Amino acid sequence: MFKKFLASLLALFAAVSFAAVDINKATVADLDSIKGIGPATSAKMVDERKAAPFKNWADLIQRVPGIGDKRAAKLSAQGMTVNGEAFKPAAKPEADKKAKSKKEPSAAN
Template sequence: MLKKLLFAIAATVAAMGIAFAQVDVNKADQAALDTIKGIGPAKSKMILEERAKGEFKDWADFEKRIKGIGDKSAARLSEAGLQVNGKSRDGAPVKVADAKTARK
C-alpha cells in the first residue's frame, strides 16, 4: 500500500514537471508540442508544417501564421510553457514561481 502511494506521488510530481516545461516552438518536435496544454495533434501538425516554411520570428509571426491563435490563446499557450525563440509572450500571466524568482 505504501509503495503504491509513493509511486502515485512520484507519478504526479513527474507529470507536473512535464506540464511546466518550457517548449520552444522553433525547436520542438510534435511530441514536445503536444505536452503544452491547448496544443493537440492537429495544432502541433499545423505548427510543424508552418515552421517547415521558415522559423517563427516572434510571437506576432506565430499568431499570424497559425490559424486559431490570437492574443488570448497565445497568452494561455505561453503561460503553459510555449516559447518563441526562447521568449514567453508579452502580456502572458506570470507564474507564481517565476514571480518569486524575479524578486530575488
C-alpha cells in the same frame, strides 16, 4: 552529504518538469504535451515552421490559424516560448481605453 545530493536531484527534476518548450525546436510530441495544443494545431505549427522558423509571437499568431492573443497567452503560461521568449500582450491603444470609459454609467444619478 546525502541531503545535498537529494536536494540537487529534486531541483534538477523540478527544472526539467517546468522546462519551456520552444516552438522552433519542439517535436510534435513536445507540442502535444502542452495543454491547449492538440494534434491538428501541432501539425499546423510544424508545417509553418518548415517554411521558416517563427521570428516572434506576432509571427506565430499571423501564420498559424486559431492562435490569437488570448490563446497565445494561455500557451505561454503552459510553457511554450518563441525563440525563448514568453508571450507579452501588446498594450491596448488609448482609443480603446477612452471608448470603455464613455460606456461606464455615471455615478451622479
